[in-house]
Amino acid sequence: MSLVTGLPSAALSRRLTLRRMAAVAGGAALLSATMSSRRAVAAGNKVTQAAAGYQESPQGDQSCDSCAQFVAPAACKVVEGNISPGAWCKLYVKKPG
CATH class of the missing domain: 4.10.490.10 (High potential iron-sulphur protein)
Structure with a gap:
């Protein structure tokens, strides 16, 4: 058990992992949009x-x-x-x- 939340350590770890995965997915989407714009510009469009x-x-x-x-x-x-x-x-x- 975690002393801070009273939740089992496994539940806390799962929650933290899901939050990190969501942050990485959001960052990847933003990077993809930016790179698409830069590729279009580089191609002369x-x-x-x-x-x-x-x-x-x-x-x-x-x-x-x-x-x-x-x-x-x-x-x-x-x-x-x-x-x-x-x-x-x-x-x-x-x-x-």
Whole structure:
């Protein structure tokens, strides 16, 4: 018996194992979605705004107008659609210099 919970150690171990498995599965799904977007970009295909995690507001000091992928006045080399200079997505790459 575990002194902390009053449950048998085997039950506590099973519960912990199931929680860890759920966390690993969630992480794998997130990684898969991110890698799919990056593969599409690498192949020269534009990804949807949803797949890129596009949002209309900047992320700290990162915004589309300071991204190497941004094409003024309102486009992107890797994300489809109308792109706001003050927006941001997870494919952000800071302009060199």
